[in-house]
Amino acid sequence: MLKDATKLISALGCIFLLLIISFYFSKLxxxxxxxxSMAPNLLEGDIVLTYQTAPELGDILLIEDISGKPFAKRLVxxxxxxxxxxxxxxxxxxxxKExxxxxxxxxxxxxxxxxELSGEQYYNTIYTPIFDxxxxxxxxxxxxxxxxGDNRTRSVDSRIRDFPRLSEGEAYPKLVFIIYANDFSRIFQIIR
Known part of the structure; x- marks a missing residue:
């Protein structure tokens, strides 16, 4: 009887652990x-890990344009x-800015x-100064x-497009770190 109870508790523990792991990884x-458009921090061809979270000032988020196409931009x-x-x-x-x-x-x-600094995050931006x-x-x-975009010269962003409609308190894909890059020194670099 005790042996059956131990097996049941072990099985329930495994199921609970699998539920927690699947919940956690469903956010990835x-x-x-x-x-x-996000150079110098992200380059074309980089593969990046994202995590569903509430956005904070300075985060790079994966958002959708009007057509539903996803793109990465910094929340400023x-x-x-x-x-x-x-x-x-x-x-x-x-x-x-320095x-x-x-x-x-x-x-x-x-x-x-x-x-530059947004919120509590320092990050690099690039651009060719344009007199306007x-x-x-x-x-x-x-x-x-x-x-x-961090590449202010080559980015199509909120300066040109409609503001993406995002609800406060919702979770959005935040770009966390680079898992593949053509320049191997950038692999596993944390995104700031």
């Missing part, structure tokens, strides 16, 4: 980066934030590389977020 997936402003942009320059209240030097991509294009005397300032509408 992978995505292949389709363009260099939340609903109610006042933001301004002119050409490739982006500012938000208390937005830290010139780090030059960045040359695989095609020989030269960009200025900056370190027109400054666009907006307040991010309620229940909306503002997304930018």
């Amino acid at each position: 997936s992978t995505v292949k980066i389709a363009s260099n 402003a939340l609903n109610g934030d006042k933001i301004c942009y002119s050409g490739n320059q982006f500012t938000r209240k208390n937005n830290y 010139l780090m030097g030059k960045y040359i991509d695989s095609h020989g294009n030269v960009y200025e590389m900056y370190q 005397p027109t400054e666009h300032c907006i307040s991010v509408p309620e229940n909306n977020y503002f997304f930018l």
Whole structure:
């Protein structure tokens, strides 16, 4: 009798453990980066692990455009934030930015590389400065977020597209780390 009870408890424990593991891993997936709009942090062809979580300022999320095609962009402003942009320059209240030097991509294009801060996350951005005397300032509408690519010169993002409609408190795929890259030194690099 005791032997049967032990087997039952072991079986129930295994089932419980399998349920927990399957729940945890159902939040994980992978995505292949389709363009260099997130360079220098993510490059075309990178395969990245994602994890379903509530978004935070500075996270790179996998979101869908109007046609349903997924793309990776950085969350740089939340609903109610006042933001301004002119050409490739982006500012938000208390937005830290420091010139780090030059960045040359695989095609020989030269960009200025900056370190920026969103929320509590530092990350690198690149762009070719474009003079645009027109400054666009907006307040991010309620229940909306503002997304930018880290390659400000080559990114189609919230500056051009409609704001993706995301609900606060919902979980979205956050890009966590690179699991494959053409440059093997970048494999298992944590995404910031």
